[in-house]
Amino acid sequence: MPFIQHTDADRAAMLEAIGVKSIDDLYVDIPADIRVKEDGDKVKMNPSMGELEVTRHINALLAKTKNANDFAFFRGAGIYNHHVSTLTDHIALYDGNFITAYTPYQPECSQGTLT
Incomplete structure (x- = not known):
């Protein structure tokens, strides 16, 4: 099923359901100086990658x-990352x-x- 982006009304309803006023309220525990800014700090990649x-x-x-x-962990029974x-x-x-x-x-x- 393709992803259908949330509307502003959808976002507002979800925020109200969890009891916060804005999406930024979800990140208050992360120090402001290390948060990714809205327009800055984007991951820069070559578009042809x-x-x-x-x-x-x-x-x-x-x-x-x-x-x-x-860390060492023993999951996969011999089938590892690829x-x-x-x-x-x-x-x-x-x-x-x-x-x-x-x-x-x-x-x-x-x-x-x-x-």
């Missing part, structure tokens, strides 16, 4: 702080062949009734 280059660039920026990848394109997720979610529980049996496959 591919997905993998952008991921590497962002990871280089994130490497300036500590995260779970900086690049998977976001297109793969899109195909897996929206292609009916990947979301059906139906498995064709051999005659259907060999007769060409399923592709």
Whole structure:
């Protein structure tokens, strides 16, 4: 399902539901001198960068702080981080062949009734 951006009325209703007056109220615990400004401090990237280059660039920026990848943890049972394109997720979610529980049996496959 494609993302539909929130309207101003949607944002106002959400802020009212959680009891704050503005989005800035959500960030009061972060010191003002390290917050990203609305127009400044944007992440500068070359517009011709591919997905993998952008991921590497962002990871280089994130490497300036500590995260779970900086520590030993034993999850994955031997399957560790590797690049998977976001297109793969899109195909897996929206292609009916990947979301059906139906498995064709051999005659259907060999007769060409399923592709």
